Amino acid sequence: MANLSTQKAKAVPTETVSMMSIVAPAVGWLIPGAGHMIQKRWIRGLLLFLSIVSLFLLGLAMRGRLYKANGGDILDILGFVGDVGAGALYLLTLANDWGQGAIAFATADYGTKFMIVAGLLNFIAVADAYHIAIGKKR
Amino acid sequence: MNITLTHFSAAIVFALCASIVFGITHRDRTREMVRYGAYCFVMFLGGVFVAGWVMWILRR
Numbered sequence: 001m002a003n004l005s006t007q008k009a010k011a012v013p014t015e016t017v018s019m020m021s022i023v024a025p026a027v028g029w030l031i032p033g034a035g036h037m038i039q040k041r042w043i044r045g046l047l048l049f050l051s052i053v054s055l056f057l058l059g060l061a062m063r064g065r066l067y068k069a070n071g072g073d074i075l076d077i078l079g080f081v082g083d084v085g086a087g088a089l090y091l092l093t094l095a096n097d098w099g100q101g102a103i104a105f106a107t108a109d110y111g112t113k114f115m116i117v118a119g120l121l122n123f124i125a126v127a128d129a130y131h132i133a134i135g136k137k138r
Numbered sequence: 139m140n141i142t143l144t145h146f147s148a149a150i151v152f153a154l155c156a157s158i159v160f161g162i163t164h165r166d167r168t169r170e171m172v173r174y175g176a177y178c179f180v181m182f183l184g185g186v187f188v189a190g191w192v193m194w195i196l197r198r
Binding site: 044047048050051052054055058061062063105107110114117118121124125127128137138 | 139140141142143145148151152154155156158159160162163166167
């Protein structure tokens with residue numbers, strides 16, 4: 001009986017918490033794709049970087065609005081959560097006071113959505129970098 | 139610098155970027171990543187065309 005439970009315990013895959021499992025998501029959040037690059041997934045990291053940064057910068061160039069930390073409308077809070085996923089891009093945009101939004105342009109609303117989605121996609125990339133770091137994914 | 143994209147070109151850019159990220163993050167092997175990314179891209183664009191036709195029908 002004891003032998004059986006020991007075998008079951010061995011069969012459960014162990015998720016190793018290493019330094020990389022903390023560093024990779026943090027770096028990946030700050031710079032999109034960098035979480036993959038520091039784990040030597042160069043092409044994946046580069047593609048993630050290009051996709052997420054392009055989407056964010058296009059959103060900015062389309063005069064999209066950047067959400068700031070707020071405690072008001074639920075959609076504004078969700079917009080902030082999405083935007084903050086872009087990491088350094090968000091901080092840089094905020095510091096330079098870009099992303100004011102232009103309601104006179106219909107495409108500005110697309111730009112706002114582009115920036116939110118860029119942040120959300122980066123959250124997915126961060127989770128993927130974590131899964132690689134703990135050995136759940138190759 | 140300001141960029142003005144049409145609705146369709148914005149949809150293509152969005153679909154392309156999102157499909158690349160989905161492909162890389164949702165599959166394990168390179169071949170599967172490419173296939174899933176392409177599938178997502180086609181689904182995104184297909185959705186745009188379907189939604190466009192639905193709106194055209196509703197408008198009539």
